[in-house]
Amino acid sequence: MRRPGEPIPTAVIAPEAPDALEGALLGMRHGLIQPIFIGDRRKIEAVAAELGEDISGIEIIDMDNHSAAAARGVQLVHEDRARAIMKGHLHTDDLLSHVVKRDGGLRTRNRISHVFVMDVPGLDHLLIVTDAAINIAPDLATKADIVQNAINVALSLGIEQPKAGILSAVETVNPKIPSTLDAAALSKMAERGQITGGLVDGPLAMDNAINLQAARTKGLKSLVAGRADILVGPNIESANMMAKELTFAANAEAGGLVVGARVPIILTSRADDEKARLAACACAALYQEWRRKQ
Amino acid sequence: MRRPGEPIPTAVIAPEAPDALEGALLGMRHGLIQPIFIGDRRKIEAVAAELGEDISGIEIIDMDNHSAAAARGVQLVHEDRARAIMKGHLHTDDLLSHVVKRDGGLRTRNRISHVFVMDVPGLDHLLIVTDAAINIAPDLATKADIVQNAINVALSLGIEQPKAGILSAVETVNPKIPSTLDAAALSKMAERGQITGGLVDGPLAMDNAINLQAARTKGLKSLVAGRADILVGPNIESANMMAKELTFAANAEAGGLVVGARVPIILTSRADDEKARLAACACAALYQEWRRKQ
Numbered sequence: 001m002r003r004p005g006e007p008i009p010t011a012v013i014a015p016e017a018p019d020a021l022e023g024a025l026l027g028m029r030h031g032l033i034q035p036i037f038i039g040d041r042r043k044i045e046a047v048a049a050e051l052g053e054d055i056s057g058i059e060i061i062d063m064d065n066h067s068a069a070a071a072r073g074v075q076l077v078h079e080d081r082a083r084a085i086m087k088g089h090l091h092t093d094d095l096l097s098h099v100v101k102r103d104g105g106l107r108t109r110n111r112i113s114h115v116f117v118m119d120v121p122g123l124d125h126l127l128i129v130t131d132a133a134i135n136i137a138p139d140l141a142t143k144a145d146i147v148q149n150a151i152n153v154a155l156s157l158g159i160e161q162p163k164a165g166i167l168s169a170v171e172t173v174n175p176k177i178p179s180t181l182d183a184a185a186l187s188k189m190a191e192r193g194q195i196t197g198g199l200v201d202g203p204l205a206m207d208n209a210i211n212l213q214a215a216r217t218k219g220l221k222s223l224v225a226g227r228a229d230i231l232v233g234p235n236i237e238s239a240n241m242m243a244k245e246l247t248f249a250a251n252a253e254a255g256g257l258v259v260g261a262r263v264p265i266i267l268t269s270r271a272d273d274e275k276a277r278l279a280a281c282a283c284a285a286l287y288q289e290w291r292r293k294q
Numbered sequence: 295m296r297r298p299g300e301p302i303p304t305a306v307i308a309p310e311a312p313d314a315l316e317g318a319l320l321g322m323r324h325g326l327i328q329p330i331f332i333g334d335r336r337k338i339e340a341v342a343a344e345l346g347e348d349i350s351g352i353e354i355i356d357m358d359n360h361s362a363a364a365a366r367g368v369q370l371v372h373e374d375r376a377r378a379i380m381k382g383h384l385h386t387d388d389l390l391s392h393v394v395k396r397d398g399g400l401r402t403r404n405r406i407s408h409v410f411v412m413d414v415p416g417l418d419h420l421l422i423v424t425d426a427a428i429n430i431a432p433d434l435a436t437k438a439d440i441v442q443n444a445i446n447v448a449l450s451l452g453i454e455q456p457k458a459g460i461l462s463a464v465e466t467v468n469p470k471i472p473s474t475l476d477a478a479a480l481s482k483m484a485e486r487g488q489i490t491g492g493l494v495d496g497p498l499a500m501d502n503a504i505n506l507q508a509a510r511t512k513g514l515k516s517l518v519a520g521r522a523d524i525l526v527g528p529n530i531e532s533a534n535m536m537a538k539e540l541t542f543a544a545n546a547e548a549g550g551l552v553v554g555a556r557v558p559i560i561l562t563s564r565a566d567d568e569k570a571r572l573a574a575c576a577c578a579a580l581y582q583e584w585r586r587k588q
Contacts, residue, residue, distance in 0.1 A: 169534035206538035238532035240463035244500035249544040
């Protein structure tokens, strides 16, 4: 993965719990983000004192209400004072509802979606898993945006012509399994230029998406099978289970981002370790650098 | 896992390809199954000759049509000459359509479902993943049978009070994610004795189903979380992706069975190695022994 340039100015919403505050400070110390804290000043300062952290050099915008803090974060983006948003100690929905607002939100032509950028031991390239957190049962149009968003993230990380595998339970088109039909349609959309920047192929099963030997056993003629950089799950459960299994059964490290809005949103979870938090910050910075060049 | 007793008489349907024939011979040599071959005698003998195998001691019922061979296999079960069925070189649907026939099939009160019995490196117990191959988008009633079938398999393998985790993308009930509602209902069905023999809890996310630390981080109070023996996917894609990921990313060994009919059906795949084939035969034998004692 490339190293991002300047620290990216980042609105950190409600860093009012130890893990949320530490995640932001960690990204700052590694030169990845320049945080602006938005939340309850007393709570933020109390948490900093508890952790023995000096936050006197960081701007705090005092807001004792989570929804108002999220709205202010979105406004900082419009003012070009923030080029990323980081979720602190608030519900994801409370944050995203302001991001996706028709008036004053951060919508683009694409729907928003979630990507996990994963470093999997034994795999010689990064793996992007999507959508494990936002779109529950995406229809074809939503899946097309999910795929495009993931390709954009892969491009921003320096992966040339990323290969997206559209997963199902089987690698053949089966009218009884609707996700295989969506996969065929997404493949064609990429061929027709409706999805750009990467190679798209599906349906693929999990094994023949990531394992070349399994792809060969099935006789698949595909530039994606066996070497996918991006794995697109047919629904939220399958993508989420896939990402968590890679983390817990295969010891992968995962950084989570919401993309498709005007700026990336860094979502870290309580269970994340330092490496995962830093990875999320680094990916957000690279992605936003890349977007601004388009 | 316990060792099964006597070899189980097994109708092997269409062992007309090298991998199909070898799988059956392997199970026989290890004393797990006593095969009866049903298929095109000339093809079977040609494959045996090609492999340098002597099959002169094995009964062959000559049938040059796959559907007829499957029907004959089912009939052998009714005649009590076979107590398991093994799929050879034919489409799974061609075999199962005879198994699930209302008249003359092998139906029981339960629907049929598929289980993968998995040996995962680093895990100190077997893991059963279901349903990765038969039920595409199971409704609640079907899921209840899927769970019961998996518990029965676990019991037959010697797991006392098996723990079934009902998976979704999250561990909380969320009206927007229907699989979390099914999971809550299945948990209650087990509490009420509508599913028996094991502990059932869900919704669980993948990480907190198999990893105790992840379950504790989320503060889950559950006898299943973090130590599930059985992982039930919300749909075929998620279960299939989970099983294949365990095989390819975590180097697990998997034996595949269809259960819920009068006899177990051994499904092996071309990609299976010897250990996986033997595991499937051993599980079928143990399961059928257990069933006959109920």
